[in-house]
Amino acid sequence: MACSTLPTGRGGAVLALVALLAGCTARSPQAPLPAPGSEPAAVPLRGASSTFAAQAFLRWFNQLAVHQNIAAELEVVGSGESIRSFLAGQVDFAATDSPPSPQELQAAPRGVVAFPVTAGAIAIAYNLPGCDLRLKREQLVAIYLGAITNFAELGCPDQPITVLHRAAASGTTANFTASLAAFSPLWRQGPGSGRQVRWPVGRAVVGSDGMATSLGEIRGSIGYVEAAYVRPPLQAAALQSGDGAFVKPDARAAAQALAAIRLDERLLGGNPDPPTGYPIVNFSWMLVPSRRLGPRLAPVKTSLTYILSQAGQDDAERLGYVPLPTELRQRALRQFGQLKAGQGGGP
Numbered sequence: 001m002a003c004s005t006l007p008t009g010r011g012g013a014v015l016a017l018v019a020l021l022a023g024c025t026a027r028s029p030q031a032p033l034p035a036p037g038s039e040p041a042a043v044p045l046r047g048a049s050s051t052f053a054a055q056a057f058l059r060w061f062n063q064l065a066v067h068q069n070i071a072a073e074l075e076v077v078g079s080g081e082s083i084r085s086f087l088a089g090q091v092d093f094a095a096t097d098s099p100p101s102p103q104e105l106q107a108a109p110r111g112v113v114a115f116p117v118t119a120g121a122i123a124i125a126y127n128l129p130g131c132d133l134r135l136k137r138e139q140l141v142a143i144y145l146g147a148i149t150n151f152a153e154l155g156c157p158d159q160p161i162t163v164l165h166r167a168a169a170s171g172t173t174a175n176f177t178a179s180l181a182a183f184s185p186l187w188r189q190g191p192g193s194g195r196q197v198r199w200p201v202g203r204a205v206v207g208s209d210g211m212a213t214s215l216g217e218i219r220g221s222i223g224y225v226e227a228a229y230v231r232p233p234l235q236a237a238a239l240q241s242g243d244g245a246f247v248k249p250d251a252r253a254a255a256q257a258l259a260a261i262r263l264d265e266r267l268l269g270g271n272p273d274p275p276t277g278y279p280i281v282n283f284s285w286m287l288v289p290s291r292r293l294g295p296r297l298a299p300v301k302t303s304l305t306y307i308l309s310q311a312g313q314d315d316a317e318r319l320g321y322v323p324l325p326t327e328l329r330q331r332a333l334r335q336f337g338q339l340k341a342g343q344g345g346g347p
Contacts, residue, residue, distance in 0.1 A: 043070075043071075043295050043296055043298070043299050044071045044072065044073060045070065045071070045072040045073070045092045045093065045296060045299055045300065045303070046072070046073050046075075046090070046091045046092050047061075047072055047073070047074045047075070047091050047092060047093045047094065047095065048074070048075045048076075048077055048081065048082040048085040048086065048090075048091045048093075048094045048095065049074055049075070049076050049077070049082060049094075049095035050076075050077070050078060050079040050082055050095050050096055050097045050170070050171050050172070050284065051076055051077070051078060051170075051172075051207040051208035051209060052079070052097045052120065052170075052171060052172050052208055052226045052282075052284060053095045053097060053117070053118060053284040053321075054074075054076045054095075054208070055228065055319045055320075055321075056117070056118050056284070056315070056316040056319055056321055057074055057095055058074065058076075059315050059316070059319060060303070060306065060307050060312055060315060060316075061074060061303070063306065063312075063315065064302070064303055064306055068299075068302050068303075068306065070299045070302060070303060072303075075091070076207070077168075078166070078168045078169050078170040078171070078195070078207070079095075079096040079097050079098045079169065079170055079171030079172075079174070079195060080098075080168060080169020080170065080171075080195045080196070081168065081169065082094040082095055082096050083096055083098075083100055083104060083287070086108070086112075086287055087104060087107055087108055087109070089109050089110070092288070092289070092293075092296050092300065093286055093287060093288050093300065094286070094287040095117070095284060095285070095286055095287075096171050096284070096285055096287060097170075097171025097172055097174070097175060097282050097283070097284045097285075098170075098171035098174035098175065098195055098282075099114070099268040099269065099270065099285065100112065100114070100268070100287065105266075108289070110289035110290065110291050110292045110293075111289055111290030111291050112287050112288070112289065112290060113266075113287070113288050113289075113290045113335050113338045113339060114266050114267055114268050114285045114286075114287055115267070115285060115286045115287075115288065115304055115307075115308070115332045115335065116263065116267050116283045116284070116285055116324060116328060116332055117284055117285065117286045117304075117307050117308065117316075117324070117332075118283070118284050118313070118316045118321045118322070118323070118324065119254070119258050119281065119282065119283045119284065119321065119322040119323075119324060120226050120227060120228065120254065120281065120282065120284070120320070120321050120322055121226075121227040121249035121250075121253070121254035121257075121278050121280065121281050121322070122172055122175055122176055122179075122224050122225070122226060122227070122249070122280040122281070122282065123224070123225055123226070123227040123229075123230050123236040123237075123249040124140060124222065124223075124224055124236065124237040124239055124280075125211075125212070125215050125222070125223055125224070125225050125229070125230045125234045125235070125236055125237075126215070126221065126222040126223075126234065126235060126237060127215050127216065127218060127219055127220065127221050127222075127233055127234055127235075128151055128156060128157065128159055128219065128220055128235075129233060130156075130157055131151055131154075131156035131157060131159075131235075132156075132235075133151075133154060133156060133235070133237040133238070134155075134237065134238045134240075134246045135154070135237045135238070135239050135240065135246075136240045137183040137184070137239070137240050137279075138183065138184060139154060140180070140183065140239065141180050141183055141184040141186065141187050143161060143163060143222060144163060144165075144180060144187070144191075144199070144200065144201065144202070145186065145187065145190070145200050145201070146163075146200050146201035148161065149161055151220065159219070159220040160220055161220060161221075161222055162202075162203065162218050162220050162221040162222070163201050163202035163203070163221075163222060163223070164202055164203050164204075164205050164211060164214055164215060164218075164221055164222065164223035165199050165202045165203070165204060165205070165223065165224075166204070166205065166206075166207075166211065166224075167204035167205060167206050167210075168196070168206065168207075169195035169196045170195055170196070171195065171282070171284075172208065172224065172225070172226065172282075173194070173195055173196065173197070173224075174193065174194055174195045175270065175272070175280060175281075175282040176224045176280060177191065177192065177193040177194060177197050178193040178270070178272035179272045179273060179279060179280045180193070181193045181272065182272040182273035183273065193272075205223070208225050208226055208229055209229075211223050211224070211225045211229070212225055212229040212230075212231075212234070215234050216233060216234060224280075226320075227249040227250075227254070227320060228319055228320025228321060229320075230249075236248055236249050239278065239279060239280070240279075241253075241257075241274075241276060241277060241278065241279050242273055242274060242275040242276060242279060243275060243276050245276075247277065247278045247279075248278070249278045249280075250278070251317075251322055253277045253278035254277065254278050254281050254322045255277070255322055256274075256276055256277030256278070257271075257274040257276065257277030257278050257279060257281045258274075258277075258281050258283070258322060259277075259325075260274040260275055260276070260277070261274065261281075261283070263283075263328070267285075267328075267331060267332060267335070268285070270282060270283070281322075283324075286304065286307070288300055288304075288339065289339075290338050290339060290340065291339075291340045291342065291343055292340070292341075292342065292343060293339060293340065293341050294341055294342075295341075297339060297340070297341040300339065301336055301339065304332075304333070304336075305333070308324070308329045308332055308333055313329070
C-alpha cells in the first residue's frame with residue numbers, strides 16, 4: 001500500500017491526524033528504524049504546531065507513524081495559540097517559531113525543554129508579474145507604515161499595493177516585526193514587535209496557508225510568509241542585508257544569517273538583524289514538558305531522535321526549510337537527560 005502525504009489545510013486552525021498507516025511499504029532513507037519486534041507500543045501524542053513549521057511536523061509524524069508506530073494528533077495554529085495550549089496542559093508538545101518568554105517558561109506547569117528542530121527564512125512575497133522587487137530596509141518599513149502605497153514608487157509598474165499581515169498571534173509576525181524594529185526607529189517606537197501588533201495598514205489573513213492563498217488571489221499584494229510557500233505567481237523580493245547586499249531568501253543566504261544567531265543555554269534565541277545573509281530568519285522549536293511525561297516519554301524521545309537525525313532534517317529540507325547544523329542537533333539531543341517520566345528525580 002502506498003503512503004499518503006498529509007494535507008496542511010487552508011485557513012484557520014486545522015486539525016490534522018497522523019494515524020498509524022498499517023501495511024505501508026514506503027521507506028524513509030537513512031531513517032533510524034527499530035530492530036524487528038522492538039517497536040514500542042503506540043502511545044498517542046497530542047501536539048500543536050505553528051503554521052510556519054506545520055509542513056515539516058506533518059511530514060515527520062507521517063514518517064514516524066509508518067516506521068516507528070507513533071501516532072500523533074497535531075493541531076495547526078499560530079505560535080501564540082500553540083504556546084497557550086502547552087501552558088494549559090492540553091498538549092504533549094508545542095511547535096513555535098517565537099521563543100517562549102521568561103514568564104511563559106516560568107508558567108509551564110510541567111516545566112519545559114526547548115528543542116530547535118528546523119529553521120527558515122521569512123520571505124517578502126508579492127504578486128505583480130513583471131516586477132523584480134529589490135527592497136531597501138527603510139522601503140520595507142515604509143510599506144508597512146503605509147508611507148509607500150504603489151509599486152511605481154519602488155521602480156515597478158504602476159499598481160496600488162495591498163498590504164497583508166497575519167491576524168492571530170504568530171511567531172512569523174514576532175520575527176518579522178522584530179526585524180522591522182531593528183531596521184527602523186520609526187517602527188520600533190511605533191507598532192513595535194511581538195506575536196501581535198497594532199498594524200498601521202493592511203488586511204489580516206489567517207495562517208501561512210491563508211497568507212499564501214491571499215497573495216496568490218490579489219494582484220498587487222505584498223506580505224510576509226515562510227519562503228517554502230512562495231510559488232508562482234508569487235515572487236520573493238530581494239531584501240537589503242546588514243552588509244548592504246540585496247539577497248533572496250534562499251537556503252544558502254538563510255543559513256549564512258542563521259549562523260550569526262547564538263542560542264542561550266536553553267537553546268533559545270534569535271537575531272532580528274544578522275550582519276550577512278538574508279536578514280529575516282528564525283528557528284522553530286519543539287517544546288516538551290520536562291517532567292510528568294509518563295508513558296509518553298519514550299515516544300517523545302523517539303520522535304525527537306528522528307526529527308533531529310539526518311533523515312529527519314533531509315525531510316524538512318525537501319519541503320524548503322533550512323536544516324540545522326550538526327553541532328546544534330547534538331546539543332539538542334543532549335537535553336534528553338532533562339526529560340522525566342515522573343515529577344522529577346528519577347526517570
